Amino acid sequence: MxxxxxxxxxxxxxxxxxxxxxxxxxxxxxxxxxxxxxxxxxxxxxxxxxxxxxxxxxxxxxxxxxxxxxxGRYRIELITQATFPGALRVIKEAFCQDEAAAVGSEVNKNPVAAEELMELCADAALDGASLVAVDVKTKEVAAAVFNKIQVKTSDASEKTFFEIFAEKRCTQASSRSLIQFMVDVDERCNLFEKYKVDCSLEIMFIATLREHRRQKLATELIKNSIEIARRIKDGSIAPMKVEDLGPKYSHLNNPKPLNTYPKICQAIWTGKGTQAIGKLLNFKVHLTVPFSEFVFNGKTYSERIGDEAAFCEVVALSL
Known part of the structure; x- marks a missing residue:
């Protein structure tokens, strides 16, 4: 047949x-x-x-x-109203517990801090460029990547999206430390200036539930994130709406219409897995920063991670 x-x-x-x-x-x-x-x-x-x-x-x-x-058994798709709760679950249970900066800042021990990062994910989801891997048989969201469209500020003194979020919406020292880590690393390597561009897609948070790991889901999510970034230019990627996120996030604002589009895809790779994927997908490493340079509550991130040699990479890929 x-x-x-x-x-x-x-x-x-x-x-x-x-x-x-x-x-x-x-x-x-x-x-x-x-x-x-x-x-x-x-x-x-x-x-x-x-x-x-x-x-x-x-x-x-x-x-x-x-x-x-x-x-195989997974489907890669844009985050929708139906898959958004599952995507948040992945970040809460996998990223917030296992990712290096989350461990270094003790977000893994602070449920309130983890919830504050969920709001950051919700804000990023509104851009419409985030993805999930769904188990076809169980319909469970197995992995997720939250991507944020970043636009260069018109004034060098103007604060970035992450800085504003840390100051105005983080009540916990742990979540503030993690986001400040992202801000600090980004400031050391101004990719907008380096590439002479005004807009990027930042691969912000990516994680896979433990029981679904070693299926190359992170590789597929990052690959597809690159292609999504390229498609924003022709207007075929529609933003989500606040009402798609549920009543918990009804206080957020719908994103303003873009008058530009991403010319680069950027990320901070914080683990050996994403660093290997970045190399495979031809991301260029612009900066390497040891986790020992970041301190929270009297200990360096590397001490809590349990690896004094641990480091992160600032990377980018021209679109």
Whole structure:
């Protein structure tokens, strides 16, 4: 019995791959995914379906930006109202407990500080550029990356998004220490000046639940984050709305319309895993900073991490 997608004309598949490259690592993977039924296309009889012509009358396809790719048992997709709570759970249970700076700043021991970082994630999610990996069978969010669109300030004395968040919305020393660490490291290497750009996509927080690790989910999330960053330019990535986040975050403000777009993708890699992924994906390392330079509550981050040689990297990739 042939696969139900076998009736799709090859020309349509070519168009789909070109139009939605962020969902597919390469053409061979794309075609294999079609054959094996791992690509989920959504049936539609809508009159405005641009791909109706040339398809069998009994089988029409509607394609939107939410098209996704299954990688084995996982599906990579943009964060939505439905997956947002699961994405926060990943950050709270995985990032806040295991990530190096979270351990160094004792966010892992302070539930209130962790909750404050959830609000930071909610704010970032509104940009519409964050992603999750969903377990296809259980529908559980297994991994998440929260990305923040950063725009260069017009005045050098103007405070950054992270600085304002730490000052106005962090009540805990732990969460303030972690965000100040990010600010400190970013200030040591001004990527806007280095690349002569006015906007970037920052890979802010990325984590995988322990039971889903070693599946290369972080690699796929970062790969797709790069492609999402490239697509912001053509307006195909829509911001989320405050109401999508639920009543807990109803006090947040919807993002202002962008009058620019990311020209670089940037990150602070804080562990060996993300540092290896960055190297694989050709991020350029601009600065290496030892965790021993950061102190919280009388101990260096490296002491709490348990590795005096531990360090972070400031990296970027031109888009």
């Amino acid at each position: 042939s696969h139900p997608f076998s009736c799709i004309p090859p020309a349509f598949l070519d168009l789909l791959h070109v139009e939605y490259p962020f969902a597919f690592g390469n053409y061979a993977m794309f075609m294999r995914s079609i054959r094996e039924g791992m690509v989920h296309l959504h049936s539609s009889l809508e009159e405005n379906n641009p791909y109706r012509d040339g398809l069998p009358s009994s089988f029409n396809i509607f394609v939107s930006i939410k098209i996704d790719l299954c990688i």
